[in-house]
Amino acid sequence: xxxxxxxxxxxxxxxxxxxxxxxxxxxxxxxxxxxxxxxxxxxxxxxxxxxxxxxxxxxxxxxxxxxxxxxxxxxxxxxxxxxxxxxxxxxxxxxxxxxxxxxxxxxxxxxxx
Amino acid sequence: xxxxxxxxxxxxxxxxxxxxxxxxxxxxxxxxxxxxxxxxxxxxxxxxxxxxxxxxxxxxxxxxxxxxxxxxxxxxxxxxxxxxxxxxxxxxxxxxxxxxxxxxxxxxxxxxx
Numbered sequence: 001x002x003x004x005x006x007x008x009x010x011x012x013x014x015x016x017x018x019x020x021x022x023x024x025x026x027x028x029x030x031x032x033x034x035x036x037x038x039x040x041x042x043x044x045x046x047x048x049x050x051x052x053x054x055x056x057x058x059x060x061x062x063x064x065x066x067x068x069x070x071x072x073x074x075x076x077x078x079x080x081x082x083x084x085x086x087x088x089x090x091x092x093x094x095x096x097x098x099x100x101x102x103x104x105x106x107x108x109x110x111x112x113x
Numbered sequence: 114x115x116x117x118x119x120x121x122x123x124x125x126x127x128x129x130x131x132x133x134x135x136x137x138x139x140x141x142x143x144x145x146x147x148x149x150x151x152x153x154x155x156x157x158x159x160x161x162x163x164x165x166x167x168x169x170x171x172x173x174x175x176x177x178x179x180x181x182x183x184x185x186x187x188x189x190x191x192x193x194x195x196x197x198x199x200x201x202x203x204x205x206x207x208x209x210x211x212x213x214x215x216x217x218x219x220x221x222x223x224x225x226x
Contacts, residue, residue, distance in 0.1 A: 004156070031212045032212075033212040035214075035216075041218075042218040042219060043204075045214065045215065047214035048211065048213055050212070055211070056172070056212065094212055100212065101159070102146055102147075102159075102214065103126070104156040105157050
């Protein structure tokens with residue numbers, strides 16, 4: 001079974017721009033969660049999507065949004081980028097009844113200049 | 114705000130040493146605890162999911178224990194090897210029906226040959 005994939009792996013954007021990151025879950029998995037890791041911080045939960053609906057949301061500003069498609073692929077969008085948004089963004093997928101058993105992708109490294 | 118704490122923050126040991134780390138979490142509203150291993154430039158890899166007070170799990174030279182009443186878990190590595198060098202993360206889960214994991218900051222282990 002193919003693992004979780006994320007595209008792109010690296011991205012450089014300018015302050016004020018917007019960015020879209022993509023995550024393809026493991027086949028059959030319906031839950032996708034997104035996390036942000038910045039220097040000095042642990043992994044911070046952004047949001048979780050299940051069956052195209054946002055099921056949980058972390059404590060991030062409205063500039064961070066996401067969606068999930070019918071094939072369970074998910075995208076997250078960050079509008080009006082700030083320097084502090086530079087981070088590693090990880091997505092994780094899970095299937096069945098145990099949404100907490102998550103399998104992570106390799107991440108997208110976003111740099112905002 | 115849920116707080117998950119890990120200690121120590123980093124650890125340097127010699128090959129062959131045994132070591133252990135601690136994860137502290139809220140003892141209320143506990144559903145499960147995850148341990149992950151995260152090597153540089155790779156995806157976090159699940160080690161254990163623990164749900165019951167008194168749970169003990171083992172995978173090769175790595176084992177973990179869980180005390181939900183007092184809110185802590187220990188991860189032990191017996192006879193550390195250089196390939197054990199990684200960041201070890203614990204994540205708290207408060208509900209069965211959620212993909213929201215609350216992570217600690219991690220313990221970074223460096224094993225010297």
